[in-house]
Amino acid sequence: MRNKTKTSMLFSAIVFCGLSLVSATNVFADKSIHQVSSETCKTCHKEIYKQWKGSMHANSTAFNDPIHGTFYRNVVGDPGQEGVKTKAGKFPVCIQCHAPNAAKDKKTKLDATPAYAEGVNCVACHTLKKFKGTTAANGKMQLGMMAYEVSDVLQGSGRHSNTKLQKLASAGDAFGFGGGEADQKPNPHLGEAVTIDGKTIQAMPMESNPTQLRSSDACMGCHDKRNNSHGVPLCATGDEYIASNAQVDCLSCHMPTNDAVADHSMGGGHDLGMLQRSVLFSMDSKKNGGNIMSTVTIKNKQPHTMPTGAPFRNIYVKISAYDKSGNVVWQNAKGHPAKEDKQAFMFLTLVDGDGKPTGPPTAKGQGADTRLKAFEKRDLEYSIPAKGVELVRAELYYNLLWPGLVKKFTKLPTDVTAPKMIASAENSL
Numbered sequence: 001m002r003n004k005t006k007t008s009m010l011f012s013a014i015v016f017c018g019l020s021l022v023s024a025t026n027v028f029a030d031k032s033i034h035q036v037s038s039e040t041c042k043t044c045h046k047e048i049y050k051q052w053k054g055s056m057h058a059n060s061t062a063f064n065d066p067i068h069g070t071f072y073r074n075v076v077g078d079p080g081q082e083g084v085k086t087k088a089g090k091f092p093v094c095i096q097c098h099a100p101n102a103a104k105d106k107k108t109k110l111d112a113t114p115a116y117a118e119g120v121n122c123v124a125c126h127t128l129k130k131f132k133g134t135t136a137a138n139g140k141m142q143l144g145m146m147a148y149e150v151s152d153v154l155q156g157s158g159r160h161s162n163t164k165l166q167k168l169a170s171a172g173d174a175f176g177f178g179g180g181e182a183d184q185k186p187n188p189h190l191g192e193a194v195t196i197d198g199k200t201i202q203a204m205p206m207e208s209n210p211t212q213l214r215s216s217d218a219c220m221g222c223h224d225k226r227n228n229s230h231g232v233p234l235c236a237t238g239d240e241y242i243a244s245n246a247q248v249d250c251l252s253c254h255m256p257t258n259d260a261v262a263d264h265s266m267g268g269g270h271d272l273g274m275l276q277r278s279v280l281f282s283m284d285s286k287k288n289g290g291n292i293m294s295t296v297t298i299k300n301k302q303p304h305t306m307p308t309g310a311p312f313r314n315i316y317v318k319i320s321a322y323d324k325s326g327n328v329v330w331q332n333a334k335g336h337p338a339k340e341d342k343q344a345f346m347f348l349t350l351v352d353g354d355g356k357p358t359g360p361p362t363a364k365g366q367g368a369d370t371r372l373k374a375f376e377k378r379d380l381e382y383s384i385p386a387k388g389v390e391l392v393r394a395e396l397y398y399n400l401l402w403p404g405l406v407k408k409f410t411k412l413p414t415d416v417t418a419p420k421m422i423a424s425a426e427n428s429l
Helices: 002-017 038-042 046-053 066-075 100-104 122-126 164-169 180-184 217-223 237-244 250-254 272-277 403-408
Strands: 019-021 128-131 148-150 154-156 194-196 199-201 206-208 233-235 279-288 291-300 314-322 328-331 348-351 365-369 377-385 391-399 420-428
Touching: 038 046, 038 122, 100 122, 122 128, 122 154, 128 217, 217 237, 217 250, 250 272, 272 420, 279 391, 279 420, 291 314, 291 391, 314 377, 328 377
Parallel strands: 154 206
Antiparallel strands: 019 194, 128 148, 194 199, 279 291, 291 377, 314 328, 314 391, 348 365, 391 420
16 A cells, blocks of 8 residues: 555656656657757756857857858858769868867758758857867868767766765665755656657767866867868967967857856857957047047957957957047048058958968968957057047957958858947047
8 A cells, every 4th residue: 555655646746847757768769969959958958958049059060050051152152962072082071160069970961951050059168079280190180070079978177077975865666756956857868768848859868077167168179270282271269379378268258157157159150249259449639739649459369369259350449539529520541441441450461372362262361460369469550630629439340251352252241240349448639
């Protein structure tokens, strides 16, 4: 009678929670873990999923990232077609970073499965076991998934991924509960499939690997460096970081912890909040005879170049003087200052064999690099006619594309091509 009552109570508790445990072998054959969609993870990790869904990681494929998609279609081909190769007859290396689950299967049809279409999804990062470096033993570059040892077991950051004691505590419990926090929900990371709210979740075992998941090793496979086919560095964030001698890792800025959970929105060059935090921007203006001497000061707070990453990203300063009615009476440039005020335009130039500016795929070398180095402080000096000036205002803008590319890529959405003001400063005279 007592056994019957105990069984009845357990059954009632499970029904009340709307949860049940099921055996993976009795329900279905598990998919390879890199085919698991982030929609599955959403079942338990709703807030993390929401953050990730709005990130560039979730929108990294040639279908969802308009800039990458434009280059991909021009250089490689249709992201919805299987078997696409580069002009050299090779598997597109960009898929190794932009669609890592497809890269693992050597597939190029990026909408073939949800896990491919999700770009850098949950499983893509959480199956990276060890960073091998972006340079192989033969001296050639190994990028994205090729830079890692990859596991079929999810890799955790350490706090919740240490579950061996939990497994011991639940031994002999037919329902898999072990007491404590774990009995609030069945956990597929313990190695058994579960059903949650009527949805079956396959077994997704997890092991603790903070060395990989809580360091820059988690990022460097894709964000360390990238050369084009001519060996020209297109981005070198890793080298910039090493040169800075900083001790802070990538995650400290790009995945800050809030309420004990790491922020999975992972902001970067597309994130206005991240851009605003990246610099200190100020101005000092004083009258000197018939002129106003203004000094605009920019301090890069980051342990890498500002801007970094894709070589066509740039920043620029607009400075204007206004009369008492708010009319512009002087400015350093009418539009983008690339030609009228070269000191105000900070960018990397890529050049062809003749030393003329060109795009990333055809570059044969690097030209001028006027970007802010890690932690660099730079002053821009201006002499402004003082007559009628009541206010001097300086603004710092971030662009995802060179001005020439903005004109060329006319079909890109304006939120991608439009400059973003990330800082401003004002002085009243």
